[in-house]
Amino acid sequence: MYIGFSEAETFLRNCEDAVIITHRNPDGDCIGAGFGLKDILAQIGIRSRVVCSDEFPKRYAFMTSAGAGEDFEPKTIIAVDIADVKLMGDYEKIYGDKVQLCIDHHISNKNYAEKTLLHGDATAACEIIYDLAKFMGIRMTKHCAMCLYTGIATDSGCFKYDCTTPRAHEIAAEMMRSYDINFSRINRYMFDVKSRGRLMLESRISDLMEEKLDGKLVIVAVTQAMMKEMGVSMEELEGFAPLTIQLEDTEVGILMREREDGVFKCSFRSAYDVNVSEICQTLGGGGHAKAAGCTVECSLEDAKKLLIETVERALA
16 A cells, blocks of 8 residues: 555654564665664664675675674564565565565565555665654754765766756755765765775676677676675675766666576676666566566577567667
8 A cells, every 4th residue: 555754754753673674785865864764763762673695795894894684583574675575585484474664765666565655766765754744843863964965966867867856956955964974975985986896797797798689788797706706795885886878879778697506696787768667567577667686597699589589679
C-alpha cells in the first residue's frame, strides 16, 4: 500500500525497536538514508539498528563510525532505498516478507512492503528522508545532515546526472547553511579519492570497452581475476558505470562486475532517451530511467550475449 508523509509519520512515531535494512553492495544513498533515519528515530526516542548483508565500505566511515545500533529483537522492519527484496542479499530470507515500511525513490519498486513511501521523482532516498524529517518537525543532527547530503550527492553524481532535481540543490544548500557540513571533504572522498588499483583500472578503460550494435552499446566487463590482479574490490567500482557512456555515439552503457560467486552484477546507464529501467526489468532488475541494474547468472560470454540481445530489442 502506497502512503504519504502523514501516514509515514504516524507509523514512525508509534513504532518500536526498528531494524533498518539497506541493500547489498551498499552505496552512499542507502547508507545515508539508513543512518539518517536512525538519527531521526533517535530524536523521537525510538531505538533502531542499521543492517546490511555486506560490510559498509571504509570510505563511508564518517557516517557508520557512530555505530549501527545496539542488538535487540526487532519489532519493526523498515527498508530504505530497496526496490526489490532480492536486493537485501542474505537478509531476504530473514526479513523479505516482514517489511512494514519501505522508503524508496525507484520507479521499479515492487511494492513488497505493507506500507511504501515512494517518490519516484526524488533524486535519492535521502531526499525523501529529509522531507519526512521536515514534515515531522524534527531538527536533524549534524551527523544526519552529513548522511543525507552524501546520499543526494552520490546518487546525483555530484549533482550532474539527469535525475538531479532543483529540490536536491535546495536540500544541499540547507545542509551547508544550517549544519555547516564539510561538503568539500565529503565530495573529495566520494568522487576524487581512489585506490591505486582503481586508477590502474580506469587507465585501461578504453581497452576494456566493447562496442556493440554499431557503437550504440558499450559493455565493460570486470572479472574477479582482474580485480585481484589490480587489488580492487567490488565497492571500489561504484561510480565506474558512467564511464561506459563517454563515447559520443553510445546510447547505452553496461558495467559488468563479477561477484565472488560468479554472478555478474550489471549496471546500466543511458546517455540519451533509452529507458534502461525497463530493460533491466525484463532481466529481473530495475532502477531509474537513466541508471538501473540487474544480475546475470551464467558464463561471461553467455551473459554478454544475453545483454546485447536484450538491448538490441529495446533499441529496435
